[in-house]
Amino acid sequence: MATVTTRKEKIIDYILNGVTIIYFVIALFPVVWVFSLAFKETSQILTWPPQFFFKPTLENFQSLFSGLTGGNTGSSTVDFLRNFMNSLIISFGAVIISVLVGVPATYAIARYNFKGKEDLAFTILSFRFAPELMVIIPIYIFFQKLGLLDTYTGLIWVYQLITLPMIVWILRGYIEDVSRELEEACWLDGFGRVRTFFRVMLPLIRPGIAASGLLAFIYAWNNFVFAVLLGGSRTAPVTVGAMQFISADALRYGDMAAAIVLAAIPALALALYAQKHLIRGLSLGAVKE
Template identity: 45%
Template sequence: MKTQKFRLSRIVMNFLLLVYAVFAIFPLIWMLLISFKSDTEVFTTTFLFHPTLSNYAAVLLESNYVQYMKDSLIVAGGSVLVSVVVGIPAAYALARYNFNRKEDLAFQILSFKFAPEILVVLPLFMIYQKIGLYDTYLGLIWVYQLICMPLLIWVVRGYFEDISVEIEYAAQVDGYTWYQIFFKMLMPLVKPGIVAAALLSFIFAWNSFTFPLILASSKVQPITVAITKYLGTDTAHYGQLAVAATVSAIPAIVFALCIQKHLVRGLSFGAVKG
């Protein structure tokens, strides 16, 4: 009797999880369906329609969509790379060293992530025009540090704090230099944290809209801004808009699938306790 109740509860639980999963991903499924609909059928709510690839042809072959994707990859990837190079040493310093107002500095760095983008984008617009960074890759990569670096520093800082300092002391006793300890011992241990923070930073940078809308124009157009071109002045091509949105989600999904094995914390975290 208990076995039957257990099996029944498992079946009910799995069914409820399946229902919730369908509910959660249904907007993505519906967007994918719209991408195969013509403009005359896009407003129908039935699953029966005449599929067409005209929207994909119009977006991928008849427009500069590939260039927009390239711009987004350069800007988002470059901003994450800069954040990793600069943010990891900063995270280590905040985790290991004690100095005056350390927590205030850490909180100030984090506050950059939650500050409204419109708060700084207008002054940056005037500064960028004067120093020649307006509508450039470097300008967007620079300003994207307000999005990527605070997140990466705080996530990686937590991973460094999970590693007992006795591991570093033991390595120093064995004759290792600080650089050898950092790159050969600590970096492999915090690799899952770096990968997870880099993925989140890439997603936030990829989805940024306000910064590229104000600080870029014709030379650099990330996909988030370029998608608005499919909303015409006379009519909205929802099928083409769905294609652009669907294809733009592929890089982040592929990136997440490629690094999913690194998203789990290393087994050595907390191996030595003080």
């Protein structure tokens, strides 16, 4: 009987593993396909049936760096490197300011009791799940009167509607998991509140800061609505700049794929750099005694 049960468990494991592998292949295929398009010539991209084996070329990447895209389908000027730098400036600027503001704000929400605390926390969260189109008109009028349209200052400020709630709500759980007695012991040893915060609390919640900061950066990097309506030719990020590859005469698939590959590098590099903190940050508190 035990042998039959063990055999059934093995069969179930094989089936589950097979389903997992199939799902993984299906989920990963679009990523691999886009990556392959970035190294194909235009003629190879438009060939039917698709070519899975081909001689790779750097023509699409050269077009992006030179600013002249189109190849055989007609050339046009696209300043993708400027769009890339705009995305870096806006996304990093928004995340850095959100971390500087969000960490102390989250500490106050998590540690102190004051009237309207939960209402304030919910209001901050509402900025994240509320539709962007719901607030874009008043923000546009506000920016227009203050001269903030198509400026880095304006876009960095409005991107915090995306990044700040993410940081506050992820970090709140980490701060609440840190024992109050630990802070009180530090106070008894002569540490002030400020010194305890910087010397004790910050090292303990560093994984949470890494995880929330990375997720906030990804959301800011991928934002389109705020950038397309509040930005312009001077501050357009990669999400808006990618629209330049779509024209009336052709769709520049190779250039678009190369742009996607380059645009994925910052988030991937940050994830690899913060991998240890990210894994610990996302799993911390998942299992409690």
